[in-house]
Amino acid sequence: MTVTVKELPEYEVAYVRRVGSYFEPPEHWGQLFQWAFGNELFPPQQQFIGISLDNPELVEDQECRHDACVTIPKDFQKEEHPDVSFKKLDAGAYAVYSFYDTPDKLNQAYQFMFAVWLPASEYEPDFSRHNLEFNLNNPAEDPEGRCKVDLFVPIKKCG
Numbered sequence: 001m002t003v004t005v006k007e008l009p010e011y012e013v014a015y016v017r018r019v020g021s022y023f024e025p026p027e028h029w030g031q032l033f034q035w036a037f038g039n040e041l042f043p044p045q046q047q048f049i050g051i052s053l054d055n056p057e058l059v060e061d062q063e064c065r066h067d068a069c070v071t072i073p074k075d076f077q078k079e080e081h082p083d084v085s086f087k088k089l090d091a092g093a094y095a096v097y098s099f100y101d102t103p104d105k106l107n108q109a110y111q112f113m114f115a116v117w118l119p120a121s122e123y124e125p126d127f128s129r130h131n132l133e134f135n136l137n138n139p140a141e142d143p144e145g146r147c148k149v150d151l152f153v154p155i156k157k158c159g
Helices: 027-038 104-120
Strands: 002-008 011-019 048-052 063-069 085-089 092-100 122-123 132-135 147-157
Touching: 011 027, 011 048, 027 048, 027 063, 027 147, 092 104, 104 122, 104 147
Parallel strands: none
Antiparallel strands: 002 092, 011 063, 011 085, 048 063, 048 132, 092 147, 122 147, 132 147
16 A cells, blocks of 8 residues: 655635435535536546545544535636535645545545554644545446545644
């Protein structure tokens, strides 16, 4: 399992939030995709990013929050789009792990990053920023239903 360290710029995103178990159908992605494609926001110019806002080991399943996001260009007219929310994602250093498997196994990638890679590295988690899941494919279009995700874990130097 290869992990690299990258600096990300600040991103501004449009997003749709869902509250509930991370293992329930992700209907908020469909809502975001429809909105994004209707506004010509799609790869490779824009990127789709998932943000799991809660740790399911600490928060009840029905209370877990997830944001389905798409990056927006700097000149995007946000005030014309009350049907989605907007926010900025902070720049900084991230440990990056490329995941390619079924969505239900993504939690194993998180466990590897936090329980194996981080303790053996010169970094610690930067809990002032969120983990980011850059979605590189649509699992519904993958022959084996696998998702390709670059998992970005915010980090800072130890000490």
